[in-house]
Structure formats: C-alpha cells, structure tokens
Amino acid sequence: MTALAESVAGTGGVAPETPVRPGRRGAGAWRYAVLAVLGVYFLVPIAASVWYTVRERDGVSLGTYAEIPSAEGFADSFTRSLALAGLTVVLALLLMVPTVVLVDLRLPRLRTTVELLTLMPLVLPPIALVVGVRSVLAWAPDYFLNTWLAEAFFALQEPALPWILVLVYVVLALPFVYRALDAGVRGRTSGP
Amino acid sequence: MRGTTLRAAVAVVTTGLVLTACGSDDGGSSGGGDGSDAATATSAEDFGGMDALIEAAQEEGTLNVIALPPDWANYGEMLETFSEKYDIEINSASPDGSSQDELNAVESQRGQDRAPDVLDLGTAFARQAQAQGLLAPYKVETWDEIPENQKDADGHWFNDYGGFISIGCNASVVETCPTTFAELLDPQYAGQVALNGNPTQAAAAFSGVWAASLANGGSLDDIGPGIDFFTQIKDAGNFNPVEITPRPSRAARPRSPSTGTTSTPPSPRSSPSRASSGRSPSPPTECSAATTARRSARSPRTRRRPGCGRSSCTATTARTSGWRAAPVRSGCRTWKRRGPPTPRPWRRCPRSRATSSSRPTSSRRRRRPSWPSAGTRRSPADHRIAGRGRAGPSQEGPARPRARRPRRAAVLPVRRDVPAAADRRARRRGVPRDRPGHVRGELVDRLRPGGHRGPYGRSYLGSLQLSAITAVLGAVLGLALAVAVLRARRGRLLRRLVLTASGVLANFGGIPLAFAFIATIGTSGVVTALLTDTLGLGLGGFSLYSMTGLALVYLYFLIPLMVLTIVPALEALRPQWREAADNLGATGWQYWRYVGGPVLAPPVIGATMLLFASAFAAYATARALVGSSIPLVTLQIADALSSNVVVGSENLGKALALGMVLLIGLVMIFYAWVQRRTQRWLS
Numbered sequence: 001m002t003a004l005a006e007s008v009a010g011t012g013g014v015a016p017e018t019p020v021r022p023g024r025r026g027a028g029a030w031r032y033a034v035l036a037v038l039g040v041y042f043l044v045p046i047a048a049s050v051w052y053t054v055r056e057r058d059g060v061s062l063g064t065y066a067e068i069p070s071a072e073g074f075a076d077s078f079t080r081s082l083a084l085a086g087l088t089v090v091l092a093l094l095l096m097v098p099t100v101v102l103v104d105l106r107l108p109r110l111r112t113t114v115e116l117l118t119l120m121p122l123v124l125p126p127i128a129l130v131v132g133v134r135s136v137l138a139w140a141p142d143y144f145l146n147t148w149l150a151e152a153f154f155a156l157q158e159p160a161l162p163w164i165l166v167l168v169y170v171v172l173a174l175p176f177v178y179r180a181l182d183a184g185v186r187g188r189t190s191g192p
Numbered sequence: 193m194r195g196t197t198l199r200a201a202v203a204v205v206t207t208g209l210v211l212t213a214c215g216s217d218d219g220g221s222s223g224g225g226d227g228s229d230a231a232t233a234t235s236a237e238d239f240g241g242m243d244a245l246i247e248a249a250q251e252e253g254t255l256n257v258i259a260l261p262p263d264w265a266n267y268g269e270m271l272e273t274f275s276e277k278y279d280i281e282i283n284s285a286s287p288d289g290s291s292q293d294e295l296n297a298v299e300s301q302r303g304q305d306r307a308p309d310v311l312d313l314g315t316a317f318a319r320q321a322q323a324q325g326l327l328a329p330y331k332v333e334t335w336d337e338i339p340e341n342q343k344d345a346d347g348h349w350f351n352d353y354g355g356f357i358s359i360g361c362n363a364s365v366v367e368t369c370p371t372t373f374a375e376l377l378d379p380q381y382a383g384q385v386a387l388n389g390n391p392t393q394a395a396a397a398f399s400g401v402w403a404a405s406l407a408n409g410g411s412l413d414d415i416g417p418g419i420d421f422f423t424q425i426k427d428a429g430n431f432n433p434v435e436i437t438p439r440p441s442r443a444a445r446p447r448s449p450s451t452g453t454t455s456t457p458p459s460p461r462s463s464p465s466r467a468s469s470g471r472s473p474s475p476p477t478e479c480s481a482a483t484t485a486r487r488s489a490r491s492p493r494t495r496r497r498p499g500c501g502r503s504s505c506t507a508t509t510a511r512t513s514g515w516r517a518a519p520v521r522s523g524c525r526t527w528k529r530r531g532p533p534t535p536r537p538w539r540r541c542p543r544s545r546a547t548s549s550s551r552p553t554s555s556r557r558r559r560r561p562s563w564p565s566a567g568t569r570r571s572p573a574d575h576r577i578a579g580r581g582r583a584g585p586s587q588e589g590p591a592r593p594r595a596r597r598p599r600r601a602a603v604l605p606v607r608r609d610v611p612a613a614a615d616r617r618a619r620r621r622g623v624p625r626d627r628p629g630h631v632r633g634e635l636v637d638r639l640r641p642g643g644h645r646g647p648y649g650r651s652y653l654g655s656l657q658l659s660a661i662t663a664v665l666g667a668v669l670g671l672a673l674a675v676a677v678l679r680a681r682r683g684r685l686l687r688r689l690v691l692t693a694s695g696v697l698a699n700f701g702g703i704p705l706a707f708a709f710i711a712t713i714g715t716s717g718v719v720t721a722l723l724t725d726t727l728g729l730g731l732g733g734f735s736l737y738s739m740t741g742l743a744l745v746y747l748y749f750l751i752p753l754m755v756l757t758i759v760p761a762l763e764a765l766r767p768q769w770r771e772a773a774d775n776l777g778a779t780g781w782q783y784w785r786y787v788g789g790p791v792l793a794p795p796v797i798g799a800t801m802l803l804f805a806s807a808f809a810a811y812a813t814a815r816a817l818v819g820s821s822i823p824l825v826t827l828q829i830a831d832a833l834s835s836n837v838v839v840g841s842e843n844l845g846k847a848l849a850l851g852m853v854l855l856i857g858l859v860m861i862f863y864a865w866v867q868r869r870t871q872r873w874l875s
Binding site: 028030031032034035038041042044045046047048049051052119122124125126127128130131132134135138140141145150154157159 | 300302303304305306669672673675676677679686693697704707708709711712717718719747748751805808809811826829830833845846849850852853856860
C-alpha cells in the first residue's frame, strides 16, 4: 500500500484518500482456499502412508521400521542402490564437467548442440530408452557370442552390480547435471 | 475345497543345456562319456548313462533354477536334498517369480552363466515356450512311466504335479467366507476379491480365471465366461487388482485382499487362510509329479575344449493317477534351453527326490501327486538336457555345436525376433499353435477394457487423454498455487516452504507415490476407512485403480512441477505493470486480459506441455497402481517387452516406443517454439 501510494502520489506526496482499488483487499480469500485444499491434498497421503506403516491391529508400533535393517535382502539391495547412485553421480560429473568447461571456453558454437543433446532424455520417455538398450544388449547372444564383446555385455548385466543401470541413469540425469553445471560456469565467466 | 479346479502343475523338464564345443559334427564325443554332446542329447544314455551325467554335472558344479518357492510343493527341501546328495550348488533365482518371469529370464539371460537350466511352468506356458522354441527336448530316465497324456511326445516337457483351484479366505478379516464363485459377487466382499497373480503371466491366476469359467458354464475350450465373470466382479466393485502374495501379511497391513482364488498350495504361510471352495464343476486336475532337479555343471575344462556337457536331472516320474487329466490344469515346468553351443554341461539329478521321505510338504501344501502311488515312485529321472546349439536366430535345427564354444554361456535360444520371422520359423518347424497359448492371448485381449479392437490404438488414446487432462488440471492448480504463494503478504516463509516442497514432490513418483495413495484411498486406505466405516459415506464410486484414480495420483507430482516451472515466469511479471494499469483505471479483468495474460500465456502453455510429456512418460506409478488393467502406452510397452503372450511382441514394444518418442518429439518442438516466443517478453 505504501509503495503503491508513493508511486501514485510521488515521494513525499500525499496518499489518496481511498485506495486505488478498494475491492482488492478482501480478494485474498481464494488464496487461502487454494492453499487449504492443496495442503490437504499433499499432506494427507504422506500422513496416511506413515500411519499405514505404524498401525497394528491393536495400537501403534514402530516394529515395521525396526525390522527393516534385518529384513532379508535389505542390506544387499540398499547398498547396491547406494552404489548405483554414487557411481551415477561420479560418472555423470566426470563426463559433464569437462564437457561444459570445454564448450564454454573453446567451443561456444557447440553450445546449442550440447544443450539439445542433454535435453534428449527429457524428450525420450525412459521406457523407450529401455527398449533401445534391451535391443542393443540382445546383440551379445545374437551376434557376438563367444567374443570379448559379448562377455563385456554380460558383465554389464551382472546382478551383483549392474553397470548397465549406471549408464542408463547417467543418461537420464544429463539434463539436470548439464543445466546446473552450465549455469555455474556461465555465471563465472560472465562475471567480472 | 471342494474342488475346484485347477492348479497348475509344474513339472520340470529339464533341458539341456550345454553344449559344448565339440568340434566335429555332431559331436561326438565328449567329455563325460561317450555320448553325444549335451546340446543335442535327449536322454541320459546319450551321455553315457546316469553316472556319467552325474559326474559331468558335478564338474560343472552349479545348477540354475528359477521361480521355485522354497515353501511351495516342497521345493525348499528338494533343492537342499539335491545339493547335498550331488554336491552341486543350486543357484535359485527369483523364488517368487511367475511362469512368465521364467520365460523372460530364458530370453533375457540368453548366453549368460546365470540363465536358468530348468523351468517349472504352468502347462499353458510350457506349451507356449515349446511353440516358441525355448525348450530343448530331453527324456528323463523314467520317461516311459509317464503317461502319454502327461508329456510332450518329443520330450520338451512333462507334467510333474498339479492341484486344485480353490477360493482362499482370510477368516480373521472376512466374516463369512464364500463357498461358491457366485458368492464372490456379493457386496460384502467389496474390494476383497483378488487373483493370486496376473492371469496373463502366472499359471495359477490363469487357472483361477479358467476355474471361474468352468463354474459359469464355460469349458476347457472356452475361457470366456471366466473373463466375463471377473469383469462382473470388477464392475461390482469387489475386485482388488492387488496380487496376493504368499508372504505373511501383517494384520495391519491393509492392502491385502482377503479372499482370492488361489491355486494350490496357497500360501501356507499366511495366516488363517482357509480355503473354501468354489464349487466348480470341473473335475480335478490331474497332475503328475515329478520333481526335477537338474543341475548343470559347467566345467571349466569344458569350456576350453570341446567337451560336452550334459545335464541330468531327475525327475520323478509319474504314474498316472486315476483322474483324467485335463489338459489345462496340469502344468508343467519345462525347461528349455537351447543354446548356442554352450558348454554347459551337465546337470544331473538326483534320483529320488522329493518323494516320499521328504514330503512333509505335501500335506501342507496340498500338492497332489499325480500318481497315486507316490511313495513308490522314486523315480529317478534323469533329465534331459539338451541344448541345441543355436547361435543366431536364424539357425534352425539343432545346430551343430560350433566349434568353439567356450563359455558356458548357454544361450537360450529364443525367439526374439520379429513376429513374422518367428511365425515363419514356427511354421517351418510345424509347430502347432497351441491352444492354451491362444486362449491366453484372447484373455489378454479381453482383459483390456474395450474388447478386441485396437488395443494399441486404445492405449495411445488412453495415455493421451490421461496426460492431457492431468496436464491441464495440473497447470491450472499449479498456477493457482504459485500465484497464491507469491502474492501472499507476509508469505516469505510459506513461499520458501512451498517452493522447497515442490522441488521434492515433483520428483516423487513411482512406487512410493503409489503406496501413499493406496494407504490413503486404496481399498483399505485410511481415508477410505474414514469415509466408509466412520462416516458411512463411501467413496461415491471412486476407485483409485481406475483412470480417474490415476489422474488424481499424477497430479501429486504434476502440480509441484508446474509450480517450479511457472514461478520464474510469475516473478517476471513486473509489479509496475499492474500499478500502471491500476493508474489508468483498468479493472483486474482488463489487466489480466490485456497485460498479464498475454505475457504469461507462453510460459504457461510451455509448462503445460512439459507436464503433458511428464505424465505421458510416467510408468512406475501406473504400473504399481493399476498393473496393466488400464490401457496406457507405457504399460503396454512394458507388457510387450516382458510378455511372450504374443509372439513377436518385442517388436511391438519397439514400435510403440517409437510412436511415443515421435509424439513427445512433436510436443517438445511445440514447447521450444513457445519458449522462444516467451523470451521476448521476459528478457
């Protein structure tokens, strides 16, 4: 209101007696309605899932959570997931940091191309990507059987640590990694 | 318990596997005996007898089995006994897998060391696998004792056990257990009827549909009434698409349906389930019993040199029982493996397995041997093995082992090519179209809403509709939220909170999201219980497991995505514009119509496109919630990739995926164009 009054009357001026748009003040009710409705929509499922995990036939118990660490297969899968995530981050950075710096410093003309390429994963539904990857993996038994290439393909699919997943995850993470790095690098170079 | 029908039995046939590289033509010799090579051997004699087979298997050292639940049909004990007796390590993959999972593993692990050596499939799946060339023939030692109608004449599979289909009921949850199929339609079972698996992928669930068909006037040639029956159950609101698992479920765990048709050995583990039976007209199924074991061993040596491997397995044999076997019900587990020349030699099987002594399980599980004289049957069977080498898709026939076949990669042959090619191949082989497979294909078709026509077109339409509706709704609500938050006076904290939460929730999807909603308004969700039990209102026909339910869930990540995307654009709306408009006497409507609207339109449209693409590509959430009961392209692609129901479906999956890429490509081009227009205003 003050800002508005000043802009109307000028600094040091006299504020008009009535607000320019008197009706606006009460119009905020819908905002609270929106916030309330969406608040319920977003919070209830989370609350419900928490409740769902702790309720027992008679009362509440955190037993389910306590069982997690000792659940069969949990340790394995959990560490495997962590390993996959960690490897994905490392690999994505190894790949993108040099690329972004190089593009920024030496090959600015390629910026558009690189940007488009990194956006591909957003365009391509992951399931379609999987279809492609599967087709390629199928080459091993079909065409390369008994060659080192087939062995390499099989090694990628080793259940203990499926590297193929890391590779796919890196691709899926490209848009995010590129954008973040690009913003950082540009902020630096366009600075002082 | 009154019987109902079917259970799928499974038998294992083992097949062979290994092959080696015998250099010369048909392999003549090989390592373990004078028999021929493992890939082509069709009986233990081919390897030089059972002892040679055992030796070869031990040399290989491991046997890969798949989908053998330790607490089903006494598999746990059989596996252990086999391991001990022969000193062969058993690598048991996905114990809870379905028949379809097994076939998928055969395909996807072709050539790898961990590919399954032997399968335990429902009969329909065994026939289908045979038709697709996934199985290698091998006759176990007691082959002659298996009744003709319980085995494939060429040795691709045989039935080893069967069971009855009955209606299981958790008496601690359901007050009055149903005793007939018709009662499953009773409103008191709302949301509590389930099949134990996806009928297009699991033999037991498939048999459940078949049992319903028999109970409703269908026949072994007509599964239609069963499908219609389940449609009725679904329409009546009783069907719960959740798959029953045998795991013990905690009482509190809301989600498990309380009644369902289960196949035989229903899960013993879970609590109080008692089976009541549907009455089904159908005769008991027959079953055969066999156990099988097979192990394959691969010896290192073999890999290097042309050796041959063999596998053996044991199967117990069968005797016929007095019942008539209905083709359908019996299942077989088959095995197949034809691989390229793999040197996977052998597996041997123990001879008596399972049988008598260790059979505690059977009572628990109600597994019924097909042969009455189970005690006597100790049959050692041996197993078959066989892999015919086959290197590429084109190879026909038992290929002769290639000369060097080093690793044990057993390749499973497999059909993986195009449908057309597969058909051709099948024709060449003279493989008859197998009836159960056929029916299953029809089942698949009919399970999808809309009947027979254009399932794929429908799935695109379904995906487009769902994505468009959720994108527009998400855009409107997200915009409203963004505006509400940005404009709120004293709203800094709120604003940061909302933006942070949006960043998190926009990436919240898949299984956790599906779980949150199931816990909320699923069949036994918290809100559902509140509305239904406490307030007596009911959900008004709303079902989470429908297109509407899916839309509701999608909005959960689409609205935050919209907020994140549109906030920068909203912030770029300069307050001065509004003030200038006010000064000039414009009304709020005029401001939005001539100033705010035109400036915001491009980014809003762009963001909507993004939401559309995001909803269109969503997969895990939909899969977790509705399985494949709703026509969506992503679900359909996954089905095509993982299902052998339709020969050549993999190519179908590729085509569907390409269609998606093209569609999304168009959307993104439009998005880019819109973005470019936007820049003008926001710079």
